[in-house]
Amino acid sequence: MNWIANNLDQVGQLTLAHLAIALPPIVLSFVISVPIGWLANRLRWSRGILRWSSGALLTLCVLLYAIPSFPLFVALPSLIGTGLRDPVNVVVGLTLYGIALMVRTSADGLAAVDPDVRESATAVGFSGWSRFWRVELPLSAPVLLAGLRVVAVSTVSLTTVGAVLGISSLGTLFTDGFQRNIPAEIATGIVVTMAIALIIDAILVLVGRLLLPWVRATSRAGGPRTSRSVKQAVVT
Amino acid sequence: MNLLLDAIRWVFDPANYGGPNGIDTRSGEHLALSGLVLLIAVVIAVPFGYFIGHTGHGRGIIVPLSGGVRALPTLGLLILVALNVGIGVVAPVVALVVLAIPSILAGAYSGFEAIDRRVIDAARAVGMTEWQILIRVEIPLGLPLLIGGLRSASLQVIATATLADYVSGGGLGHFLFLGLQTNNYPEMLGGSIVVIVLALASEGLFGLLQRLVVPAGVAARQPKDVRLRPVRSQTALG
Amino acid sequence: MIEFRSVSKQFPGGTVAVNDFSLVIPSRKTTVLVGSSGSGKTTILRMINRMIDPTSGSIEIDGEDISTLQPVKLRRRIGYVMQNSGLLPHFSVIDNVATVPILSGMPKKKAREQSLALLDTVGLDRSLAHRYPSQLSGGQQQRVGVARGLAANPNILLMDEPFGAVDPIVRAELQAELIRLQRELDKTVVFVTHDIDEAFLLGDQVVILETGGHIVQVGSPTEILSDPANDFVASFIGADKGKRALTIRKTPRGEILVDSEGRAAGVLVPAQDGADR
Numbered sequence: 214m215n216w217i218a219n220n221l222d223q224v225g226q227l228t229l230a231h232l233a234i235a236l237p238p239i240v241l242s243f244v245i246s247v248p249i250g251w252l253a254n255r256l257r258w259s260r261g262i263l264r265w266s267s268g269a270l271l272t273l274c275v276l277l278y279a280i281p282s283f284p285l286f287v288a289l290p291s292l293i294g295t296g297l298r299d300p301v302n303v304v305v306g307l308t309l310y311g312i313a314l315m316v317r318t319s320a321d322g323l324a325a326v327d328p329d330v331r332e333s334a335t336a337v338g339f340s341g342w343s344r345f346w347r348v349e350l351p352l353s354a355p356v357l358l359a360g361l362r363v364v365a366v367s368t369v370s371l372t373t374v375g376a377v378l379g380i381s382s383l384g385t386l387f388t389d390g391f392q393r394n395i396p397a398e399i400a401t402g403i404v405v406t407m408a409i410a411l412i413i414d415a416i417l418v419l420v421g422r423l424l425l426p427w428v429r430a431t432s433r434a435g436g437p438r439t440s441r442s443v444k445q446a447v448v449t
Numbered sequence: 450m451n452l453l454l455d456a457i458r459w460v461f462d463p464a465n466y467g468g469p470n471g472i473d474t475r476s477g478e479h480l481a482l483s484g485l486v487l488l489i490a491v492v493i494a495v496p497f498g499y500f501i502g503h504t505g506h507g508r509g510i511i512v513p514l515s516g517g518v519r520a521l522p523t524l525g526l527l528i529l530v531a532l533n534v535g536i537g538v539v540a541p542v543v544a545l546v547v548l549a550i551p552s553i554l555a556g557a558y559s560g561f562e563a564i565d566r567r568v569i570d571a572a573r574a575v576g577m578t579e580w581q582i583l584i585r586v587e588i589p590l591g592l593p594l595l596i597g598g599l600r601s602a603s604l605q606v607i608a609t610a611t612l613a614d615y616v617s618g619g620g621l622g623h624f625l626f627l628g629l630q631t632n633n634y635p636e637m638l639g640g641s642i643v644v645i646v647l648a649l650a651s652e653g654l655f656g657l658l659q660r661l662v663v664p665a666g667v668a669a670r671q672p673k674d675v676r677l678r679p680v681r682s683q684t685a686l687g
Numbered sequence: 688m689i690e691f692r693s694v695s696k697q698f699p700g701g702t703v704a705v706n707d708f709s710l711v712i713p714s715r716k717t718t719v720l721v722g723s724s725g726s727g728k729t730t731i732l733r734m735i736n737r738m739i740d741p742t743s744g745s746i747e748i749d750g751e752d753i754s755t756l757q758p759v760k761l762r763r764r765i766g767y768v769m770q771n772s773g774l775l776p777h778f779s780v781i782d783n784v785a786t787v788p789i790l791s792g793m794p795k796k797k798a799r800e801q802s803l804a805l806l807d808t809v810g811l812d813r814s815l816a817h818r819y820p821s822q823l824s825g826g827q828q829q830r831v832g833v834a835r836g837l838a839a840n841p842n843i844l845l846m847d848e849p850f851g852a853v854d855p856i857v858r859a860e861l862q863a864e865l866i867r868l869q870r871e872l873d874k875t876v877v878f879v880t881h882d883i884d885e886a887f888l889l890g891d892q893v894v895i896l897e898t899g900g901h902i903v904q905v906g907s908p909t910e911i912l913s914d915p916a917n918d919f920v921a922s923f924i925g926a927d928k929g930k931r932a933l934t935i936r937k938t939p940r941g942e943i944l945v946d947s948e949g950r951a952a953g954v955l956v957p958a959q960d961g962a963d964r
């Protein structure tokens with residue numbers, strides 16, 4: 214506890230540095246992935262080379278996802294010409310992970326929109342563009358949100374790994390605490406990192422509730438636990 | 450690109466094989482560590498997951514808890530444990546087991562939950578005991594999702610095990626840390642390539658396994674991708 | 688004989704699904720519980736094999752209070768067939784049918800042989816024995832479900848809307864098959880449906896239920912048709928709309944029956960023995 218009191222400044226600064234690295238990938242990967250996911254989903258229903266390229270796109274995401282982050286942070290500088298200790302490496306690396314995860318999620322979320330709903334939206338006169346904004350996007354929003362939450366939590370946690378490369382973040386508390394043998398410093402790093410992750414997660418949940426009020430109404434009847442009893446009722 | 454070629458040359462240079470710091474030895478360590486971690490995690494997580502999946506009890510506690518664990522930075526846990534038990538292989542094992550548990554747990558219980566309730570209901574109605582329902586119905590039908598969870602866990606563990614050598618825990622991280630200190634790019638990149646190959650091999654292996662364990666009667670109905678997406682939620686660390 | 692004595696069931700949520708239900712279900716006859724959705728039919732049925740335990744009251748089978756019996760043992764001597772068959776998707780047809788005998792300790796080989804014979808009984812081709820349920824049509828799956836229900840040679844067969852999910856043509860086939868089976872096997876069948884025509888077709892005793900498992904009328908189809916207990920029953924069986932009010936019209940070739948709207952509903956033939964159901 215003493216350690217925290219004496220180093221409040223440092224913790225504050227590292228927290229800001231942490232957020233500066235972690236937030237851009239969360240936003241960027243979301244913004245980049247949804248259109249790609251939409252495209253991948255579109256192509257999934259076409260034929261021949263286009264369909265194949267959709268599969269290839271999604272497979273590429275899986276492969277990208279399989280690349281461990283620490284080696285990626287190490288390898289990126291030589292690929293994009295940044296310095297070895299440049300925070301940009303971590304931002305780019307985490308954005309790539311976010312994309313790898315979100316493209317699949319977006320494609321699946323959009324694919325899960327009931328084709329009947331989509332057709333009837335077309336039938337009542339939505340154009341392709343407005344149908345996307347007014348029908349497909351809102352309906353796949355719960356899935357997108359779930360994916361975004363996963364990306365956010367893991368991004369915040371992964372940002373600490375940059376510290377072993379000497380890139381400042383809350384992870385610096387780990388490496389520094391290790392070298393100087395201060396468990397309290399490490400514990401502080403863990404707690405603050407988790408707190409940030411959970412706060413961002415909570416914010417996303419809250420935003421979701423505000424933007425998607427209908428989800429709660431439906432999921433109350435069909436949440437993971439309740440759906441069981443609903444199904445049970447269907448059985449009986 | 451030159452760097453990449455150098456890295457590939459490094460990977461295939463016979464001089465980098467043999468001895469305690471050979472690529473072969475280090476890969477072996479890396480895999481042994483990952484295997485051990487997965488084994489321990491399975492032993493801990495699967496019974497819990499099956500209990501939750503079969504009874505529905507404890508879900509309200511375990512699910513948010515394992516969600517919280519996903520937010521835990523593995524590097525921090527690794528170092529904290531190392532400070533307490535000393536450097537070496539114990540700290541990585543502990544930290545990686547904690548990392549692996551949520552995916553395997555979720556694979557175990559969601560595998561059960563994904564089974565059509567009517568099937569279990571009917572099994573009970575014809576006179577199966579709870580134990581028989583578990584062994585003959587739930588475990589075989591839930592296996593694909595469990596393997597899916599194991600697949601995610603394995604990917605995370607192999608990736609994150611690169612951090613083990615930060616606390617002298619061995620494995621392929623050695624080349625990354627050494628290369629980093631000496632500014633040896635081919636070594637860093639080469640080490641990364643080997644880790645990536647192991648990660649992809651794990652993906653391939655578990656992907657195959659996942660297909661193999663789908664019961665024939667179920668495969669006949671749904672040639673769907675049984676990969677468990679919610680479980681793959683934590684990005685590969687390290 | 689199955690006897691319900693003042694049986695009530697309140698679910699944990701507070702719903703009283705069945706309230707003070709008493710009924711005698713005679714042996715070797717088909718009793719059909721019919722009523723609208725949520726009237727408690729399934730709950731009543733599932734209390735017989737202790738899938739659900741009553742909150743109060745008692746149920747006896749041949750004079751034995753079932754609450755003293757072990758649920759698993761009880762279930763193994765009672766056949767159970769449900770809508771959507773509930774077959775195990777990872778067992779082949781033959782293994783599904785043989786499930787209960789094998790559970791009860793019959794050697795596998797013998798259980799399989801016996802199950803093959805059961806496939807004949809329910810009118811399934813033996814060539815389907817090694818298919819998986821997902822490779823069968825809905826009607827075929829339902830037949831497998833019936834075969835499984837019969838596998839342990841139970842005296843009692845519980846059927847919960849077994850033909851609810853198949854198309855009308857297949858349903859008619861399955862109904863005919865069940866009538867034939869029942870003539871051969873002479874089981875105590877308790878059958879749940881919300882199709883009153885099915886109830887009249889299959890039932891020796893028909894029980895019309897309202898919400899809460901409240902019995903509105905019990906009787907043979909003849910009794911219910913000739914004397915509906917109240918307006919609810921009358922409208923439920925369609926008597927009020929004239930659907931069942933048939934009149935004889937003479938034609939040069941014989942006598943036909945027409946309904947109140949003048950549509951042909953059947954022909955008039957001399958009565959046969961035992962056709963008074």
Ligand SMILES: Nc1ncnc2c1ncn2[C@@H]1O[C@H](COP(=O)(O)OP(=O)(O)OP(=O)(O)O)[C@@H](O)[C@H]1O
Nearest residue numbers: 449698700702704723724725726727728729730881
């Ligand atoms: N497990 C349960 N928990 C709580 N309530 C239940 C449960 N099962 C049934 N109920 C309630 O009990 C009442 C009777 O249900 P039941 O399933 O017996 O009706 P049913 O006559 O079989 O209807 P259906 O024709 O739709 O199958 C309903 O109101 C139902 O919601």
Ligand SMILES: [Mg+2]
Nearest residue numbers: 448449728729
């Ligand atoms: Mg019912």
